[in-house]
Amino acid sequence: MSAHAGAIKGYFAVFAVLMVGTMLTYYAAFQDLGIWNTPIALFIAVTKAVCVVLIFMHVKDSNRLTKVTVVAGLFWLMILFFLTMVDFASRPWS
Amino acid sequence: MHKHHFDTFDQQKDASSFGMWVFLVQEIMFFGGLFVAYLVYRHQYYMAFGTSSATLRVDLGLFNTIVLIGSSLTMAIAVNAAQRSLQKRLIAFLLATMALGATFLGVKVIEYTEKFEKREVPGANFCFNPQGAPCKGVSHEEEKTPDLIQRYLNGRFGKLPGLDKAAEHGAEATTHAEAGEAAAPEPGVPGEATERQRSMPGSEVYFSLYFAMTGMHALHMIVGIGLMVWLLYWATKGLYSAEYYTPIENFGLYWHFVDIVWIFLFPLLYLINRHIGGHH
Amino acid sequence: MLSKYIPLWPEQASTVAGHMDLLYVFLVLNTIFFTVLVAVMVVAFSIKFRKSKHPVAVQIEGSVPLEIFWSAVPLGIAMVIFVWAAVLYFHLMRAPRESMEVYITGKQWMWKMQHPTGQREINQLHVPVNTNVRLTMISQDVIHSFFVPEFRIKHDVLPGRYTYAWFNATKPGTYHIFCTEYCGTKHSGMIGEVIVMEPAAYQLWLSGSTGGSLAQEGERQFASLGCVTCHSGQPGARGPNLEGVFGSNVKISDGRSVTADENYVRESILNPQAKIVAGYGPIMPTFAGQISEETLIQLVAFVKSKQGTGAKAGGQATPGGKQ
């Protein structure tokens, strides 16, 4: 896909970002942030994943079809999560 | 040099990388099934997941995350090398990626064996009861030694606020167990509950999910390393160059995907309860 | 009526049966209408425009207004059915407040009923006519499903947590009970009868059996299992006071608060550490694997009967039909 194979400087930058992310999530886990612990951990994990997808997997400069495929995959994952939780989360109300 | 049924070489390259992405979407849904089970059971057994997760060696987990992100870097460099026909660099970084992958699996073996010793493996022999009577055959000393990073950091910076709680928790849990044991009266209960039934409810579900998710992830790593041996063989034959690098690139996509799965597994399995808030 | 000759629906023996059949007839008519519509269109067009009579076909691209029309009309009908059926669903899934309790335990290939007055029956359920009966059901092994066609009620019976169903029988008589979730070898043998009786006959049946009520049986188990040593009810006891706890809001040690329904009581007996009441230690031993479902039902009935002094009207009334 990326016909032009440029220098690999960019990869080390991404690696650094991922390392910072890992340290951050590790440190954040030890602070008692009440209900915010999980959302923060997930947010950091999502940013790390987005970095890997866009740069390491070259989705940033690939054609529209690949981008749509990635988004579709995540959308279907969300269908599975949200509609299953519609049941389990609403059980105490009924 | 393209296959007979494609009109142009670009059409073949586009097709194979698009095919790889569709395969990765299928993998997302495959792991998605495990993650939905995790989501549901964490919602149901909120406390048990926290306590059970506290037994994991978070130092090994962190080390493994660094190793795997490193292998993602080396893999990206290898793909780049193939695109620029740098044969020696390609082979070097493929080997590096394999080495890091093998390290990751080695660490997993250490973690798994430790789980087997402490009987925290789901199945007939399962026993996990931090508050109640300790499980037979599990010596106490192990639980006292906090993992490596805590000891190192505590040594260097003295008692760091969040960091030493994990150690105390380990100690506190055991003292609590003795206290608890004395206090619980011996009720005149007819049949005797097995150690598995006396274990904390929901903890066996956590460990089942832990082994299912990390096991399936490790299986994907093993398949990945196997594929790399095949790619390495052909790389040494000089098959991959700027004209033909799709197998390397597609394998790169697969490897980065396996890394992303671990990026989510690490916080969700290892880090959910390190702050030991007011839960217990 | 029609159903006497061609059996279109089972006997209407409960308050809800009529509503169900009305919705059923509406949907049957809807189906007949659209099927006939499509059939007429297909047959008429294919005969009228057959090749020999209409050799040159007229190429029609399509028409957007027509497309919108035959999307909107089915959508409208669908919404009517959805709302109508949803109202019926909510009515059927939530038991009315003052209803007679019956506990049913599903076991591989038989139904065991326990009445609050102590009677125990296998594959038979005696109930008075024109009374709301609320079924609290649990399974000892696999998933079963309690189905009485004549009452139009059905609900799966899960192992591990109570599920509920309710009915109000309007006609005395004997009606089928079926298990409708596949449960193994004698799944088709797991059947029984609901015997609806006139009030007088029911009282006679009630008096026929001696033995204490379910709550009294539960009290005896409460003592023999040693629960009373901690849950003595005196201040400073090791276990929370169970007086009037049923139906109230209980604060848990991790900050959440849960309504104490049957499932909470059952879970606290089998897995005490799952939800520990705030201010108490995790010292209660588990009784998992040592108590049968029937004993559990007796203990639940006993906890329900401890309404406390005047907190609630005495007797068997249970607070709110909790799903």
Added chain:
Amino acid sequence: MSAAAASGHLVAGHEVMPEENYLSVDHSLKSWLLTVDHKRICILYLLTITFMFFIGGAFATMVRLELLTPAGDLMQSDTYNKAFTMHAVFMIFFFLVPSIPATLGNFLLPLAIGAKDVAFPRLNLLSWYIFVIGASFAVIAMITGGVDTGWTLYTPFSTNYSNTNVMMTAVGILIAGFSSILTGLNFIVTIHRMRCPGMSWFRLPLFVWATYATSLIQVLGTPVLAITLVLVALERGFHIGIFDPALGGDPVLFQHMFWFYSHPAVYIMILPGMGVISEVITCFSHKRIFGYKAVAFSSVAIAVFGFLVWAHHMFVAGISLYAGLVFSFISFLVAIPSAIKTFNWSATLYKGSVRWDTPMLYVFGFLGLFTIGGLTGLFLAALGLDIHLTDTYFVVAHFHYVMVGGMVLAYLCGIHYWWPKITGKMYPELPAKAAAIIVFLGFNLTFFPQFILGYLGMPRRYHAYPAEWQVMNVLSSAGASILAIGFLLPMVYLVWSLKFGKVAGPNPWQATGLEWETSSPPPEHNFHETPVVTTEPYHYGEKEREI
């Protein structure tokens, strides 16, 4: 070799078979077992799934014979439980899911979009081998004792209480699932990347749209079934508690994960059938489809909405009331695209010039039965009614109307319509029409009484039933025997036509579509030169071809 001889042409007034075609190029067994030609792989699949269909049919016969009498007296209840379970497993996972996508889809997709082959030919052959391995696991499980959990494998029965070959059957279905995923992947890439010049998305035949929507479901849904089966196998093997309530698991979660795949799976089964019907109805009314874009987009809409409705199988399984509301509402929405398609098909007949050949008889049958099947689905999506109807014979009748009345009729319609293109020979018209009518009559006699039984409250999977329902069960069993004859007939005359059938020629039906512009049977690389498409798909008006 002149193009005329290669593409088969008139010799003295009657068609002659082209010497060089994909069948005649090599007759060795190796050329069949190691072929990467999508047309030969279609025939490999055709033979495999026909064998699977007759295994499933044999179990159906056992079930219907048992239900002739109220008491369970023909066989023991265990045997009966295995009979209906394996009837369902073989019919669903080894016949219905692969049938049209793997046979007609494999054969026609490259031809319909003007490509030489699918995107990954070797992966295509690998998918067939994976399917055969999965099927042999299931057949071995059947021979060595069968499985009695129902095709839904509900836990905790399937994990703790059944001592039959659950593990082997689950592994068989898992492997066949991978074959389905890889076929879906292959088709998605083929449709996206290998269309011939001029073949834009809105010039694609509707069969290709339907196959595309089916492949989306196969790729996105099957993996969740795969992981669920892995967890069931783990639980059976190591007695861990993911779905076992005694160990903290939740059997309702299994049902969620199982139906997340299994409801879209019923759309995997019906969508290709809809694609075939769109092709055949346009050809035999010699007219453009009514509302091409509406029909094409409703295929994709069914695929997408199909993923949002699965819990309408679980309204009384213990899910919360509000979840029931959400899933019931979306289930009604998913019915709309099917309604649009049915009305568009009927409107296509208007002002056409309709020919009553066998494929068209199957189309008429499909339209009637699929409409009833679809509308009875509304009964089950309606929350209140579902309380009474779920797990009764009403559900059995509903899904047989859609699966047999819809899918199998469309499959037979497609087989008859493209038989000349696949084999170069015409099937005999009279026996084919007779078979179609027998199937239609036998089907209705078999399954319509089950609607009535359903509302009367006869539960599913019952080995013995109260005597008052015997009359309708006997009617149903009688219908089943007629249906069986109806299904056996095509086996006879289609095989007969291989030898004695009339030579068909490139375009026996004067149909549009690229597959009809090459010879019958087509040459190994489909087209002598890659076609260029200039018109929209069903251009019947302009091309008044007279042969």
